[in-house]
Amino acid sequence: MLRTFAAIVLKASPYAEGSAVVSFLTEHGERLSGVAKGIKKPTAKWVAAFEPLGMVQVSFFGKEQADLKRITRCDLRFSPLTLGHLESSLVMACLADLFDRVAREGVEDERLYRLLSACGRALKAHPDNALGILAYAEHWLLHCLGLLPHPRTCGRCGREDAPLALLSEEQGWCCTGCTAVDPSEALPPGAREHLRRLRTAAAEEAPRVDPADEAQRAVTALLRQRLLRELGGSLRSYDVLWRLV
Ligand SMILES: [Zn+2]
Known part of the structure; x- marks a missing residue:
């Protein structure tokens, strides 16, 4: 056949x-x-x-x-390959690794195909935003896996106006109004806004990595850690990326 x-x-x-x-x-x-x-x-x-x-x-x-x-x-x-663009090629390997783990034989999830093709096209158009596109893909993969609750309301107390403090596996996003966290471990102000940008942007407009943006850095690290833990630990493509970028 x-x-x-x-x-x-x-x-x-x-x-x-x-x-x-x-x-x-x-x-x-x-x-x-x-x-x-x-x-x-x-x-x-x-x-x-x-x-x-x-x-x-x-x-x-x-x-x-x-x-x-x-x-x-x-x-x-x-x-999506841009010859001579190392960062973009390394991110392509990471994306291939991630989707190879998340997608399953015998299970259809069209969102995965839409996400990966959008990221491929975005990489071709903006190879210099490869790391931003990777973070964007990680966010949506967590969403597809059902592991990313909506950041609008606190999963513990339901408030919408207090800044987010942390992401808990049982209750989702918890706010500073109901959750006491050591300030050094709480998410920086602006985390919810960054999550909103990820949710509303198309892959082509994936937020660019801005080293001065603490909220972006913290959210990216948190979501990446959560996703890789779900997939059973770090992936070789990621180790290569961090060695070379
Ligand atoms: Zn709360």
Whole structure:
């Protein structure tokens, strides 16, 4: 049985001789993987088609229940890659890693495809905002996982006017009106406003990283930590990013 999808390439790992297992996020938001042969003696076109975050048209061949389907065709339609832009390439690897963990075989979540394609297009348009786009994606991934309550009201007392103090796993965002926290550990003023910017901006307008913005720095660190913990710890792509950026 042959099935064809619009999809985004996630990761390619070496498999049996001359081939690779490649995972994709399909247009329906499902993770699918298959074997691509001929990677060892490849044509340039065939290799470019398996670049992380490349938007492709891919065909799988194999029985519905087969563990590993064969990739019979993969055509690159859009690449978010900006040659020579290290930061943007490293962020692409992080995004591929994140979505490879979050997306599941047999589970469709179209929001994941919409989010990742928007981030890919934003990266192509603004490679110099790669870190801002990564933080934007992390925020929405937490939302898709159901781990990010709305920041408008305090999850403990329901107030809307007191600044946010912390994010608790049981009660969500808690405000300074009801939650006593050591000032050095509380979120800086402006955290709720930064969360609002993340919620309302399109990926192309993802807030730029501003080292002077303490609220942004704290929210980014908090959400990143929460997401990586959910995914079982740090990812190799992140370690590489922090070593080089
Ligand atoms: Zn409260």
